[in-house]
Amino acid sequence: MSELRTTLVQADLRWEDIDANCHLLDEWLQEVTTSDLIVLPEMFATGFTMAPERMAESMQESRAVAWMQNTAQSHNAVVTGSVAIAEDGHYFNRLIWARPDGTMATYDKRHLFRMGEENEHYAMGNQRALVSLNGFNILLTVCYDLRFPVWLRNVDCEYDVMLCVANWPSARRLPWRTLLQARAIENSSYVIGVNRVGDDARGLNYSGDSMLIDYRGDALIDEAPDRAFVRTGVIGRQSLEDFREKFPVHHDADRFTLHP
Template sequence: MNNQDRSMQVAAVQMVSGMTVADNLIQAEQEIEKAVASGAALVALPEYFCFMGKHDADKLPLAEPPGNGPIQSFLSDQARRHGIWLVGGTLPLRSPDAGRVYNTCLVYDPEGRVSARYDKIHLFSFQRGQESYDESRAIRPGDDPPQVFDTPFGRTALGICYDLRFPEFFRAQGDVRLMVLPAAFTWTTGSVHWEVLLRARAIENQCYVLASAQGGVHANGRRTWGHSMLIDPWGEILDCLPEGPGMVAGRLDADRLETVRASLPALRHRVLGSNARMPGCGTNIDG
């Protein structure tokens, strides 16, 4: 890797966010400080880190204009103060719809500047018995794919929670060395799908995956799955926090990534273009 670090310490913060922004920011600040003390150069916060309301519309009054507001100021200050890359979970940003906001992930560089923005595209919808979710009631889907950004370790992709179920969404971001996914998976879906989907994204893209989650019973009565984790390019879980506030941490290793890609060159074996032969017609087949 030219002009890139061969390794980098990263951390994912897990929270049980409540209905008061100020309290959530205090919790996030405390966990960021712990992550920095562990040596992390990149820290990721979970989806909805700043607010988990009782009703869908509760987030609307908190929506900030891009580049201005107390939540964005907090994130910028934390990145600059600690000299870290900070993936700011998600926060509500104003959208053209009066009754809906963007669920936005902002990435800040060590100078506190916005390096990437992604407005969540895939909006979660689930109905089973009395358990019901429909993010589109208060969230407007984003119009643009995530901005891939460059850290000292290399190209880094973004996704948010429900995006995890769409492998083509991540593959479209190209050859990346790290994927970061802030999330607030429900207990019902997370208990069966979270780990297997995260490991699949790591295996098929042969990259590290860092997932920062909400994990516990919230003041609004919702229960989230947690299990924030760091996964290596072979699909092995390097660290995991099942439930409650805290963090997971570990080191990204270029040697490990390159060894995986060299020993099983699946990325080079991809079938590209409409005229390419279908899998199974060539000789480079994984048995």
């Protein structure tokens, strides 16, 4: 059965400096020799900027998106993380799923963090996004989405992995860790959560706490907080299917229709 080698990149980002962040990540990723999926934090190229009129670029002109495509090709791995994107007169916090063959999938963040005024600067997405890799179906999510279990509900085991990239401040690290594990348990799925570390220009501190979690809620990767790291873990599909067969909680889940 399939395996998925997943690399978590918990980085200390440079504020609103796209080129510096891409260069920094190039250096960090030199140590990654074999991976299927490389996961970067939310807004990895700029930090959690509320100045998209200055920092957002179009998909065609985005330096960060071009870097992701080149990195995916050079590492022969999918590269994912979110970027500030300008499109049709709006700005989006857009998760990019860059494949080695040059194709991409995208997900626009649904839940915009109003306490940080994100909803005043960015447009809301209205479509869930599922992608596939190595036989795993993966749900793409961004940061604040994690607090909304209806949006993330795994109906009929449609996904095997929930992926969440974030800029989640250390003041709320307990909810971050708790919600990642809760989403894994309630959805009988693996969860990948990648957060940044360091301080940003707004005075917020980030503790990281990036995790790779299995369907029981047990952490397969759970590094010490407050430091940058690159770490690769392997998840297996057979063990997930065995668990779902022995503990088929999904058969008793409530049925509903979601209208974004």
